[in-house]
Each structure stands twice: as C-alpha cells, then as structure tokens.
Amino acid sequence: MTTPEHESSAPQPPASEVRDRVYRSSGGIAGGVLLLAIIGWLGFDALFTGHGRTPWMALAAMILIVPLVVAFSLRPAVYANDERLRIRNPFRVIVLPWGQVAALRSRYSNEVVSQSGTTYQLWAVPVSMRARKRAIRQEARAAGAGQRGSDRVGRLGTRGVFGSPGVDGPGGTGRSGPVRAASDQTMSDLQELHEAREHDERAQGEVTVRWAYEIVGPAVAGAVVLAILLAVG
Structure with missing residues (x-):
C-alpha cells in the first residue's frame, strides 16, 4: 500500500500539446x-x-x-503543426513529417512533394486565379495610394499627415506586407513552417497514407x- 509520504510531491511537467x-x-x-x-x-x-x-x-x-x-x-482539410503535415483529401489521408517534405509548390493546384518525389495535392487549399488577380489589383491600388501619400508628405514637409495612405500612425493603414490571395498566404505559412521545422528531431519519420x-x-x-x-x- 502506497502512503502519501512515499508519493512524489514534485510538480509534474505538463504533457506537451501539439496544436494543429x-x-x-x-x-x-x-x-x-x-x-x-x-x-x-x-x-x-x-x-x-x-x-x-x-x-x-x-x-x-x-x-x-x-x-x-x-x-x-x-x-478536405490540411492540419499542420511543429511535427508534421496531415492532408485529408477526398479519398486518402496523408501524413508527412516535415523532414519528409521536399517542397511546397503552387501551379494549377497547390501541392506538396515528398523526399521520394511523390506529389500530393492539397484539396483543401484550392488555387483561385480570380482571387490572385483581385489581390494583384489591390496591391497595385495600395502601392499607388502609398506613392500619393509619400508625395503629399514630401510637399507638406516635416509636419506629416497621420492617417494618409501608406503612412503609419494613428488612423494609418499599417500595412506590413503584400496583399495575397488566401490560398497563396496559406502556402506561404506552410512553407515558413516547413523551413523552420524540417531539421527538427521530432519532425522526422515515414510518410503514411491511409484510404478513407x-x-x-x-x-x-x-x-x-x-x-x-x-x-x-
């Protein structure tokens, strides 16, 4: 029989949680x-x-x-965490540790390529040419507005005008990067995660494929x- 004196009172570390x-x-x-x-x-x-x-x-x-x-x-869904990429396609579930991912690429569809050269399509992240064109137009308009704002600030001198297009400050846009289509932004996020985790010890293993x-x-x-x-x- 175990008594309370024999039980360890040291706090146990919380179980690691890998959030997708x-x-x-x-x-x-x-x-x-x-x-x-x-x-x-x-x-x-x-x-x-x-x-x-x-x-x-x-x-x-x-x-x-x-x-x-x-x-x-x-x-269709894509689950990504620090250890692996799990792709739930219509008829298969593919699990790729980041160490097994060779590349993420966008063509007419978004795809992941394994180290063995096998290509898997990301059904949950479809490519939208309309969204890409819309993002390009928004970026062009934002760039034009930023240029006009810079010219206006230059004419006003050092006073500046807070809230002018392209100028950070109270009421400003605070835009920190280019405008992208949602699927392109998703692929960029996955690429950054891959580059950060591909050499991690926990992100190694074998590719598994299961039929649905x-x-x-x-x-x-x-x-x-x-x-x-x-x-x-």
Whole structure:
C-alpha cells in the first residue's frame, strides 16, 4: 500500500500539446452544404412520395452521391503543426513529417512533394486565379495610394499627415506586407513552417497514407445497388 509520504510531491511537467493549424476551403464547405440540402430535399421527397422502384432508386442514389459530395466539399482539410503535415483529401489521408517534405509548390493546384518525389495535392487549399488577380489589383491600388501619400508628405514637409495612405500612425493603414490571395498566404505559412521545422528531431519519420474507407465503402455500395436496380429494369 502506497502512503502519501512515499508519493512524489514534485510538480509534474505538463504533457506537451501539439496544436494543429487547420486550413479548409470555406467556399467548398458552403457549396457542399448547399448540395447536401438539395440532395436531401429531392431524395426524401422521392422516398416518401415515389411509387414502384422509385424509392429504392432514390435511396441507392443518395447512398452513392452523399459520400462523394462530403468527400469533395466538407472532408478536405490540411492540419499542420511543429511535427508534421496531415492532408485529408477526398479519398486518402496523408501524413508527412516535415523532414519528409521536399517542397511546397503552387501551379494549377497547390501541392506538396515528398523526399521520394511523390506529389500530393492539397484539396483543401484550392488555387483561385480570380482571387490572385483581385489581390494583384489591390496591391497595385495600395502601392499607388502609398506613392500619393509619400508625395503629399514630401510637399507638406516635416509636419506629416497621420492617417494618409501608406503612412503609419494613428488612423494609418499599417500595412506590413503584400496583399495575397488566401490560398497563396496559406502556402506561404506552410512553407515558413516547413523551413523552420524540417531539421527538427521530432519532425522526422515515414510518410503514411491511409484510404478513407468510410467514404469509399458507402459510395461503392450505393453504386452496386443502383447498378443492380438499373439492370433489373
């Protein structure tokens, strides 16, 4: 029997917590919720008011379509912490310790390249050319406003005008960097984290890939049932 005198009274260090930064597409989530609402409305209407094989066809179609909508809209996410990058794509979950990441790059899609040369797409961080063009226009306008503010300060001399465009001070913009599209800013954040952590001892290990059977299984079952119903006629 352990007595209180034998127990260590020294304070125990708190367990280390590795907090994830989570990146998701708000547009994808909104679109997925809207699609699921439409599918639910049409599907349940067919289930409860349809006749003959219609309810069974509707049920099979819902079993097939709902997991796919969830997979491509609500499911994608990127989790990053000091030790690893975890990518939750529609049908797979990829975990890459930072030591296994060779590069993060943006082309027509945002991607991560492992040390073995395998490329994994970041579905949760889609590239938006419209957002990039909008950010470029905003940056150009900000640069023009800053130039006009500098010219005005130069004309007024050493008095200055607080709150003028491009001038820090009470009411000023205080802009500290270039304007970027949200996905480009996310990739920049991930790149900085990679560069800071890739040589850390805790950020080493092997790349793991797991298939999302919770998505694939129902979708395949729905497809099989729907194919049988169509074949039976």
